Amino acid sequence: MIVSELNIYPIKSCRGISKNQAEITQKGFLWDREFMLVNSAGKFLTQRQYPQLATVKVEIQDSQITLSSLDQSLRSVTFSPTLIGEKIKVEIWRDRTTAILQDDQVSQWFTTLLNTPCYLVRQSPDYIRSIDENYAPSNNLPVSLADGYPFLITNTASLTELNRRLKETYNNEAQTVSMNRFRPNIVIETEVPFIETKWKIIRIGEIQFSLVKPCTRCIITTTDQITGYRNPLQEPLKTLGTFRKLAQGIMFGENMIPLNLGIIRVGDSIEIIE
Known part of the structure; x- marks a missing residue:
């Protein structure tokens, strides 16, 4: 048995990126589920409500991320991820944590795509989101913005x-x-x-x-x-x-x-x- 595919999903519910090799961190692959979309109340948004997120292609080049979509009315947008933006309270399933707002331009891009106000946030390294202790081998093991596991x-x-x-x-x-x-x-x-x-x-x-x-x-x-x-x-x-x-x-x-x-x-x- 061998590994046939490796994939990361930098923005939760957007398209994945296929990799030939990937770096393991405690909370998942490097860049995996590092970002997600939230509504004005800070609650996470996914393909469950907005299947059009599947059309969003994500490309990482050096320190920038470029997004494009099958929606021909939307031009591609490029932004620089930040860890020094405004921090807001967000909710993902039963977890409540703190995340960092990203560029207003990219949030507006997603708002146009989904036809609803939304904001792109990045997981803050200052706040641990823990794996469910009923399944983790020890307490306070971190996870990204994935549904629950690395x-x-x-x-x-x-x-x-x-x-x-x-x-x-x-x-x-x-x-x-x-x-x-x-x-x-x-x-x-x-x-x-x-x-x-x-x-x-x-x-x-x-x-x-x-x-x-x-x-x-x-x-x-x-x-x-x-x-x-x-x-x-x-x-x-x-x-x-x-x-x-x-x-x-x-x-x-x-x-x-x-x-x-x-x-x-x-x-x-x-x-x-x-």
């Missing part, structure tokens, strides 16, 4: 099995989906679907990870991650629910916490430790 791992055989069932149900190749529907950080190439559900500790390259919780899936999986089009049949979530539904929800992939720091690369092998 890393999400999926495997290619799981997607193959899901697509087999979709084709069987609809007799239509058009209903099959790409892995980007599940927005993983790490994709591994395997021949056994959902094999990662049996793992507790693995090593990728020189980095050890603790697999702590299956990932509950939501309506974002029904959104095309290029066009923002939402499947009216609620696929692939509907079919996934026929064979991957547990008491906690519909599952695909596993959430992970890093046990040491460093760099992992596409092509790295996976060792099962426990």
Whole structure:
């Protein structure tokens, strides 16, 4: 088994960036979910409410970030991330933390795209957002602005099995989906679907990870991650629910916490430790 994909998502719910290698930090890959959008009350906004966020391409070059969209009425915008802007209280799920407002111009760009007032914020390094202590191996372990955990791992055989069932149900190749529907950080190439559900500790390259919780899936999986089009049949979530539904929800992939720091690369092998 080897790593076949590495992805970061600098702005929560916008498009990811594929990497050949990525740096592990305690709270996730470097730059992953470093930014998110909030409304005027400071509550986070995602593709759940605004599927058009899937159309936003994010590019990082030196110290600047450039955004572009399929929306032809919007020109691309470039901004310099800051850690010295105004700090505001924000809410992400049940967590309340402090984040740093970014350039007004980029917030206005997103306001135009979503047709609702919103603001781009950056996670503040001065405030730890902790992983749920029910799953973390120790207290006060940090996480980015991801839904709850530093890393999400999926495997290619799981997607193959899901697509087999979709084709069987609809007799239509058009209903099959790409892995980007599940927005993983790490994709591994395997021949056994959902094999990662049996793992507790693995090593990728020189980095050890603790697999702590299956990932509950939501309506974002029904959104095309290029066009923002939402499947009216609620696929692939509907079919996934026929064979991957547990008491906690519909599952695909596993959430992970890093046990040491460093760099992992596409092509790295996976060792099962426990």
